Structure formats: C-alpha cells, structure tokens
Amino acid sequence: MGFLTLKVWSPYLAGAGIGVLSWFTFLLSNKPIGCSTAFTRTSGMIEQALTSRSVADQPYYQKFPAIIDWEWMFVLGIVIGSFVSAFISGEFQLRLIPSLWMAQFGLAFFPRFITALVGGIVLGIGARWAGGCTSGHGISGTMQLALSSWLAVILFFVGGVFTARLIYYGFGG
C-alpha cells in the first residue's frame, strides 16, 4: 500500500502505466484513450435539457450523439481515479487558485475564473476543430503513429508555449 499512497510517482512510471493501459483499452474495448468527445456529448445533453428539444437533427450531434458512451464513462472515471489517488495520499484539498497563478497575479479569484472560463471555451473549440485533445491526439494518436496526431500535438505545444509566454512574461518575453 505504501507505494499507492506516495504523493507523487516518477513521470516515467506514470507514463509507462498509461502506455500499458492503452494496450488493454485497444484489446478489451477496441478503443484508444481519448477525452474530448465526452464534452461534446455532455454539451449536447445540456442543450437538450435547456431547450427541451433534441439535438439529433444537428449534423455534429449526428456524428457524436448526445449519449453516454465508453469515452464518457472514461472521463467520469478520471475524476474518480484522481480523487482516490489524491485522497489516499493526503493531497486532496479544495483550492480556488493554483499557486503559480497566485504568485504572478495575486489572490483574487475572479481574474483566474475568467481566464479559465475563456481558456476552456477556446480549448473546447480547438479540441473539436482538431478532432482530438492531448489524450486522443497527444498520447493515443501519436502511439499509433498517426500523421494527424503528430502534427496536432506539435501545434498544441506551439500555440501553448507561445500563449503561456505571453501570459506570464508579456510581449517582451
């Protein structure tokens, strides 16, 4: 048990574990690991609940119906697995603002909340535009040697590194 309650594992070990997990998802479920379609499906479910109207006539929801599927359960599992890991190692804690943000931009929650909200909107559009995220393209697609995924992950980091420098170091950085 001591090993499972460690606060942090070597990134190489965590990564190798994700690699082994991928063998099993392909073998047992015929699925690569991926996360972003679950958000599209949930978004469709919310739109249906708010408008009391089916989204099934919209072209994008014909590709990705607003239903609970393997990947949706996978994303739910991530929340649970992370909670278990954090809880048993005494790391679970409700935190409003990450410490790196706090050191740079202070204690106010609103600026962080707005940045996270806008970032989430842009990320959600980008993930569906590119047809995958850091999991579906960045891990599963690259290990299958998909051309689209290697190109996507390079651009994720190009866009990400450039924007992160702008946020933290300004235009002079």
Added chain:
Amino acid sequence: MLKTLHSQNKVQLVLGLLAGIVFGFLLQKGGAAKYDVIMGQLLLKDFTVIKIMLSAIVVGMIGIYLLKGIGMIELHPKPGSIGMTVIGGLIFGIGFALLGYCPGTISAAIGQGNLDALLGGLIGILIGSGIFAHLYPGLENLLKKGWFGDMTLPEYLKVNAWIVIIPLCLLIIVFFYLLESVGL
C-alpha cells in the same frame, strides 16, 4: 480480436469507467493534474508533462504494434487535414495555456479539488464544445482543406512500422537522457 466482448455495451461502459479510474489515478500520481506542472511545461521550466506523454508513447506504441502484428487489435488513427489539424491545433494550444489544463487533466484536477477547473474550465469547455457543434456546418469546407486522412507515418513513408518505431523509441530515450543530464 475479442469481438464478442467489444459488442457488449453495458460491459463496455464498466470497462470505460475502470480504464478512466486507472488513467485518472496515473495522471494525479504523475503530477499532470496540477496547473503548476502543466504551465511549467508550457513555460519550458518543468518537463513532467512531456516525460509522461513520451513514456506512454514508447510503451504504448511497442505493445499495440505487437498486438496488431498478431491480429489481436486494429488501429484507429484519426483523420486530419491542414484546415482541421493545423488551425484546430493552434486554437487548442491557445486555450491550453489560458486554462492550464486539457480535457483529460481538467477531469483529474477536478478530482483532486481544484475549483478553478470545476467552476471555470469545465463550464468553458462545455460552452466551447457546444459553440463548435453549432459552427460545424459552416466549417465543413475549411476542415477538408488539405485533407490527408487517417494515414500513419509508416504508411506515408511506405516502410514497415518497426522501421519507424525502433528509431523513434531510441530518439525519445536519448531525449530523456539529455533532459535528465541538464537537470530538467
């Protein structure tokens, strides 16, 4: 292939949940659920995220290509195009740095108690996904520009997959060695 197992929908939902639990556990243990670690990567000060991704690629790639070789699995490479992958990838990157989480790691961040992830980021991703679904009919032509489909690197180079896998694994291991030797 385990086709009977693949077609059992309820069993698959349980397997999806279990796989997610393992993934979430590993992301949290690896430190990738933390904003500080992800931003550290994008600021090129902390290489945890890249180490996790590349280790997963090396181990995963060798296993799935062996399993494919003996006919136990089939691959599912995603299709791509310049309009889709390049533009979408850059938009994703901008959002990635603003949010400091991605769709997988934000789920792990919520699990460990990060409220900026739950109240800001999650709601944002759901709004963004909904916006894209509505934009999609108007974007279809742009998304098809420069289409190259679901081609893999070995198919593109017209070589046996292992001709790509072995040098790529060696290259990644050398990269790890260099990272560690400069203390990153």
